[in-house]
Amino acid sequence: MKTFPKNFLWGSATSAPQSEGHSSQNGKSATTWDYWFQTNPEKFHENQGPENTSNIYEMYKKDCQRMKEIGLNSFRTSISWARLLPDGKHVNQEAVTFYRDYFEHILAEGVQPIINLFHFDMPMWLMEKGGWESRESVDAFAFYARTAFELFGDLIDQWTTFNEPIVHIECGYLNGAHYPAIHDFKKAVQVGYHTLMAHVYAVQAFREVKPKGNIGIILNITPAYARSAEQADQKAKENADLLTMKSFLDLAVKGAIPEALVQLIKGHELTPETNPSDKEVMKENTVDFIGLNYYQPLRVQAPENPRFPAQDPEDLYAPYDWPEKRINPYRGWEIYPKAIYDVAMMMKNEYDNFPWYVSENGMGVANEERFMDEQGMIQDDYRIDFMKEHLDYLYQGIQEGSNCFGYHTWTFIDCWSWLNGYRNRYGFYRLELDNNFERHLKKSGLWYKEVAQNNGY
Structure with a gap:
């Protein structure tokens, strides 16, 4: 029997844009x-857009009961910025009513909510002003x-x-998977910096309010593994x-951007615009815990013909196709469970054993019927084996x-996944898109309930 620490969180995660509907x-x-x-529905798998997703907006009361039914003691979701503040200034009272009732129902089932503020869902009114570039x-x-914090902190x-802030940076400004789908390394770095500062000032607001x-x-953690011990490959890592x-x-x-990263960015003429007071605000507003999402590692090698200054991250580290890899064929991601141990040791040895949790881990599979x-x-034994x-x-x-x-696993109920729509399913509950969003428990949900109840397996 592998017994986990007392009060260990056994839960699942989703997000507002991927689950609420009523978009x-x-x-x-x-x-x-x-x-x-x-504007571009053809980019989305089977024209599956963000309007309805999993319809939690209407079904949250029963869904909260489902959390308890499979033994969850914790659950992460997000608030929609565009729902709470439709114009960025004025509160939508209907959103307040919805979220308060949703959170109260989660709590009533004995489940601890962890609420996230941003899950890739940039309000369009802000995007029109430049989004994270501004x-x-x-x-x-x-x-x-x-x-x-003021509305829901009680x-x-x-x-x-x-x-996963790295995702909206990479996908929006380097690889085309998120809007605005441009490729500009300099803009990507600026977007990343503003995201960092947005995080810092949100933490500052939290300390003042709550x-x-x-x-x-x-x-999202994708630990890098180098092709070899050669110096160039290690530099890529x-x-x-x-x-x-x-x-x-x-x-x-730690309250600071690594100096090695500052120098790397500077050396490639990518340094973002900053404010003089930023470093002090960073230092004063560190976090209480870290959530780490782990799905796959990052295999790298030295680039063969890197451009200088770098025009793309692959000028700094190139992908390496490890011949021994095991792949999830539906998602195209490597399955490498040992990395989660390496991450645990990294947090212990490099970050003074800072408190952290696995905030997402899961396996997406197509055509589960x-x-x-x-x-x-x-009968998703493959998902049970993956978690084990x-x-x-x-x-x-x-x-x-x-x-x-x-x-925490990704996810509780099969959810919408950006350009991929409902191609790959991750949930403990199957969502029937063509049958009034009915939910049906999968075998993995029964297994997870046993694990949570036993605090181990």
């Missing part, structure tokens, strides 16, 4: 996703954060600022870790002293 209703204004789907976004986000003690709560940030992992992690935990039994239950393998390594890290306090 153009109830006073909510458009986000970049609403706009992009309206310093105005920092103040706008801080105002939104303060508003949320209910919610655990908060996070951003989910000094007794806890606030963190959710980061260092560059990858600095850009994709330590940029936000060091800022959040193939695995439905005669009673209509998806990762939990084995997480358990090892905890046994060796890493200060990990929870494990």
Whole structure:
């Protein structure tokens, strides 16, 4: 029996834009996703847009009961900035009523909510002013954060600022998967810097509004593994870790951007515009905990013909195709459970054993109806095996002293996933899109309930 620490969080995560639905209703204004789907629906899998998603807006009361039914003791979701503050200034009272009732129902089931502020859903009114490219976004986000803390702080003690901030930077300004889908390394760095500062000022607002709560940030961790021990390959690994992992992690935990990253950016003429007071504000507003999302590692090697100054991250580290890799064929991601142990040791040894939890881990699979039994239950043993393998390594890290306090899966109910729509399913509950959004429990949900009840397996 592998027993986890007392009061360990067993939960799941989702987000407002991927689960709520009612995206153009109830006073909510458009986000970049609403706009992009309206203007370029062909980019979205099977024309599945953000309007309805999983319809939690209507079904949250029963869904909160479902959380308890599968043993969750914690749950992360987000608030929609565009729903709460449709114009960035004035509160949408209908949104306040919805979120308060939603959170109260979560609490009533004995589930601890962790509420996130931003999950890739930039309001279109701010995007039209430049989005994260503009310093105005920092103040706008801080105002939104303060508003949320004031409106819901009596209910919610655990908060996070951003989910996977590296993703909206890379996908929006380097690889085309998020709006505005441009490729500009210099803009990407500026967007990243403003996101960092938005996080910092949101933490500052939190300390002023709710000094007794806890606030963190959710980061996607893709630990870099070099092709070889050769110096050039090791330099590529260092560059990858600095850009994709330590940029936000060091800022959040240590209160400063790594000097090696500052010099790397400067050396390639990518230094962003900053304010003189920024460093002091960073130093004063570190977090209470870190959430780390882990799905896949990053295999790197030295670039063969890098451009200088760099025009793309691949001029600093090139992808390496590890011949021994094991792949999830549906998502195209490597399955490498040992990395979660390496992450646990990193948090212990490089970050003074700072408190952290696995805020997402999961396996997306297409056409899951193939695995439905005669009673209509998806027999997703592959998902159970995936979780077991990762939990084995997480358990090892905890046994060796890493200060990990929870494990959350992605996700609770099958949800909409950006340009991928509903191609890959991750949930403990299957969502029937063509049948009034009915939810049906999968085998993995029953397994997870046992794990949560036993605090181990």
